[in-house]
Amino acid sequence: MKNTVRIRNGLFLLFIISFGLLGYKAYLGYEKFTATKNAEHFYLSQQYVKSETFYENAITNRSILYKENQIQSTYTMLLNNNKEVSALLEKAESLFRNENYSGLIKTYKDYLNLKEKKQDDPIFLDYDQHFNVQNEFDTLLSNTRENLYKQMDANVKNQLFEDEHFIALLGALPNEVYGSSDKKAEELTSHFIKYDEKKYSLLEDRLSYNQLKQTINRQVSSYYKIGLEAFWLKETLKSIEKAYELKMAALEEERKRKEEELNKAMEAEKAKDPAFQEEIMTVVNEYAIGWMSAYNQLDTSYFVHITPELLNFFHDRFEEIRSNQTIFKGELLYTEYDLDSIKYRMDEGEESVELNVVLTMNSASYTEGELYEMTETANPWHYKLINTSEGWKLSERKELVHFNYSNTKKYEFTY
Numbered sequence: 001m002k003n004t005v006r007i008r009n010g011l012f013l014l015f016i017i018s019f020g021l022l023g024y025k026a027y028l029g030y031e032k033f034t035a036t037k038n039a040e041h042f043y044l045s046q047q048y049v050k051s052e053t054f055y056e057n058a059i060t061n062r063s064i065l066y067k068e069n070q071i072q073s074t075y076t077m078l079l080n081n082n083k084e085v086s087a088l089l090e091k092a093e094s095l096f097r098n099e100n101y102s103g104l105i106k107t108y109k110d111y112l113n114l115k116e117k118k119q120d121d122p123i124f125l126d127y128d129q130h131f132n133v134q135n136e137f138d139t140l141l142s143n144t145r146e147n148l149y150k151q152m153d154a155n156v157k158n159q160l161f162e163d164e165h166f167i168a169l170l171g172a173l174p175n176e177v178y179g180s181s182d183k184k185a186e187e188l189t190s191h192f193i194k195y196d197e198k199k200y201s202l203l204e205d206r207l208s209y210n211q212l213k214q215t216i217n218r219q220v221s222s223y224y225k226i227g228l229e230a231f232w233l234k235e236t237l238k239s240i241e242k243a244y245e246l247k248m249a250a251l252e253e254e255r256k257r258k259e260e261e262l263n264k265a266m267e268a269e270k271a272k273d274p275a276f277q278e279e280i281m282t283v284v285n286e287y288a289i290g291w292m293s294a295y296n297q298l299d300t301s302y303f304v305h306i307t308p309e310l311l312n313f314f315h316d317r318f319e320e321i322r323s324n325q326t327i328f329k330g331e332l333l334y335t336e337y338d339l340d341s342i343k344y345r346m347d348e349g350e351e352s353v354e355l356n357v358v359l360t361m362n363s364a365s366y367t368e369g370e371l372y373e374m375t376e377t378a379n380p381w382h383y384k385l386i387n388t389s390e391g392w393k394l395s396e397r398k399e400l401v402h403f404n405y406s407n408t409k410k411y412e413f414t415y
Contacts, residue, residue, distance in 0.1 A: 032061035036071060043074065048126040052078040078123065085127040088114075089136055096140045101169050104144060108137050108174065141177045145170065149191060156198045164222070167192075171226025185228065192223065193232045200236055209244040213237065263346060271344040271353070277409075280353055281337055283392045284383060285411055288359055292332045298322060307386070307395045330363030333376065334412040338404050341382075351387035352395075356380065358403055 042051035055075040088111055095104040111133065118124040128134075148166040155161050170188055178184035196219070203212060216237050223230040270276055287305040294302035298318045300311055321328065341356035358380045366372035380400035385392045 031057075032064055036067060046122050046126065048078055048081070048123045049130045052082060081123050081127050085124070085131050085133060089131060089133060092137060092140055096144065099147070101144050101148070102172070104140060105169070105172050105174075108141060111137065138176070141173055145173055145177055152191065152195050156195065156202075159202055161199055161203070164219070167219075167222045168226060171228075188226075189228060189232075192228070192230070196233060196236065200240075204240065209240070212240055216240075267344045267346060271342045276344070277337075277339060277342055280342065280355065280385065280392065281335075281357075281409065281411070283385065284337075284355070284357060284394070285335055287394050288332055288335055289413070292330055292361065294318075295328050295330060298328070305385075305391070305393050307388075307393045310394060310397070325367055326365055327368060328363065328365050329372070329374070330361050331374075332413045333360045333362060334410050335359055336405075336408050336410040339407045339409055340404065352384060353387075353392070354382065354384045356382050356400060356403060 036054070038054040040051075042048070042054065052075065055071055055078060059071050059075050088107065092104055092107050092111075095101075095107060115124075115128065148170050151163075151166045155164070170191075173184075175181045175184050178187050200212070200216075203215065207215065216233050220230045220233050223233070283305050287303070290302045290304040290306075294300055294314065298321060300315050300318065303311055303314065306314075336358045338356040341354070343354045345352045345354075358378050360376065360378045362374040362376050364372040364374050380403040382398050382400050383394055384396040386395045
C-alpha cells in the first residue's frame with residue numbers, strides 16, 4: 001500500500017514539473033513571438049534602432065523556431081549598420097585622443113562621403129541620427145581647433161617655432177567649424193597675425209637676415225596653401241628688408257670710417273718715415289736741377305720726374321719766353337723742405353704725396369745785349385707728386401705765400 005502511494009505521489013510531482021516546464025516554454029514562445037512582432041513593427045515604421053533591439057531578443061530566444069532565417073537576415077543587416085556607424089565614431093574619438101588631427105579630419109570627410117552615398121538609405125540615416133554622429137564630429141573638430149590654437153600659444157611661450165603643422169590642420173578643418181568660409185578666413189587671419197607678430201619679434205634678433213627671409217617665405221607658402229594671402233607677413237618682410245638695408249648701410253659706413261681711419265694712420269706713418277721722406281726729396285731735388293737746366297737752355301728735354309701734362313705747360317711757357325726774346329740765367333743754390341708739410345695719400349689705388357719746398361737760386365732775366373746782375377731769390381712752392389709705373393712724378397705745383405721754417409731739411413748744390 002505504501003509503495004502504491006509513493007508511486008502515485010511521484011507521478012503527480014512529475015506531472016506538476018512537466019506542466020510547469022510546458023508553461024514556461026509556452027511563455028518563452030510567447031516572448032519570442034511578441035519580440036518578433038515588435039521588431040517587424042518598428043522595422044516597417046523605419047525605427048530601425050528599436051527594431052534591432054527586438055530582433056536581438058528574438059534571435060537569442062531559442063524556445064521555439066519561428067521565422068529564424070528572416071530574423072537572422074534582418075538582424076545581421078541592422079547590426080552591420082550599427083557597427084558601421086559606431087565604429088566610425090569610435091575611430092574618430094580614438095584619433096582625437098591620440099592627437100592625430102589629420103586622421104580625424106580625413107575620417108570626417110569619409111563620413112560625409114558615406115552619408116552622401118547613403119542619403120537614400122533610411123536604415124543608415126536612422127543609425128546616424130541615433131548616434132548623433134554629426135554633432136559628435138562637430139564637437140571633436142571644434143575641440144581640435146581649440147587644441148591647435150593652444151599649440152600656437154605654446155610655440156610663443158616656449159619660443160620654439162620648428163613645429164607649425166597647425167597651419168595646415170587649421171586650414172584643413174571644414175568651414176562649418178568656423179561658421180562659414182568667410183568667417184574661417186577672418187578668424188585664421190586674426191590668429192595668425194597675432195602669432196606672427198610675437199614670433200618675429202623674437203626671431204628678429206636670433207636669426208640672420210637670410211634665415212628670416214627664408215622662414216617668412218616658407219610661412220607665406222604655408223598660408224597660401226590654405227587659401228590665405230599673408231599680407232601681414234609681406235609687410236613684415238618689407239620692414240625687415242628696410243631694417244636690414246639700414247643696418248648694412250650703417251655697417252658699411254662704419255667699415256669705411258674705420259678703413260679711412262686706418263688708411264689715414266698708415267698714410268701719416270708713412271709720411272713721417274725718414275726713408276720715404278728722403279726718397280721724395282731726392283726726386284724733387286732731381287726735378288729742381290732739371291728745371292734749372294731746362295730754363296737756362298729753354299729746352300724741356302732737361303726735365304725729369306714730371307708728368308706729360310706739366311711738361312706741356314713748360315713747353316708753352318718756353319715758347320712764350322722765346323717770343324718775348326727774354327734770356328734766363330740761373331743757378332740753384334739749395335732746397336729747403338718743410339718736413340711737417342709732407343702728406344702721403346692712397347686714394348682708390350693711386351699714391352700721391354704733397355709737400356712744401358723753398359727753391360733758393362741766383363738768377364736773372366734780360367734781353368740780348370742788356371746788362372744784368374744775378375740776384376738771390378727764395379721761392380716757396382707747394383708740390384704734388386703721383387706714383388706711376390715709371391716712379392714718382394711731379395703733377396701739380398703752385399707758389400706759396402708763407403712757408404713754415406720750424407722743422408726743415410736743406411740740400412745745398414754746388415756748380
